[in-house]
Amino acid sequence: MLSYEELKKHDIFVNNRRDTSYGIYVGRGSVFGNPFVVGKDGTREEVIEKYRHWFWDKLKEDEIVSKEFFRLYELWRAHGNIALLCYCFPLACHSQVIGSALVWLRDSSKAEMPSQ
Numbered sequence: 001m002l003s004y005e006e007l008k009k010h011d012i013f014v015n016n017r018r019d020t021s022y023g024i025y026v027g028r029g030s031v032f033g034n035p036f037v038v039g040k041d042g043t044r045e046e047v048i049e050k051y052r053h054w055f056w057d058k059l060k061e062d063e064i065v066s067k068e069f070f071r072l073y074e075l076w077r078a079h080g081n082i083a084l085l086c087y088c089f090p091l092a093c094h095s096q097v098i099g100s101a102l103v104w105l106r107d108s109s110k111a112e113m114p115s116q
């Protein structure tokens with residue numbers, strides 16, 4: 001999973017929603033919200049790891065999550081950058097899983113392009 005610094009290099013920015021409303025909210029209440037809670041379901045690291053599994057399953061099985069993810073992807077590719085909002089930043093959070101998945105999708109679509 002990419003760090004916030006690494007995501008920035010791909011023009012994927014994560015901001016804290018308390019500081020700005022610029023960006024797409026991916027926290028609880030959105031379709032991307034982490035169903036696992038720090039404390040109740042494990043450490044911060046553990047709930048992010050749980051989310052990573054949950055998220056990849058949802059991308060395969062859940063049309064709402066996958067549609068919204070592809071919408072993020074199209075926005076990022078069309079604008080050249082994207083900002084994700086959560087209440088955790090600068091602490092680690094599931095937004096890194098989403099950002100990393102965007103980078104993964106771009107790199108895997110590149111790989112599928114016919115080489116000239």
Ligand SMILES: [Zn+2]
Nearest residue numbers: 086087088093
């Ligand atoms: Zn968060």
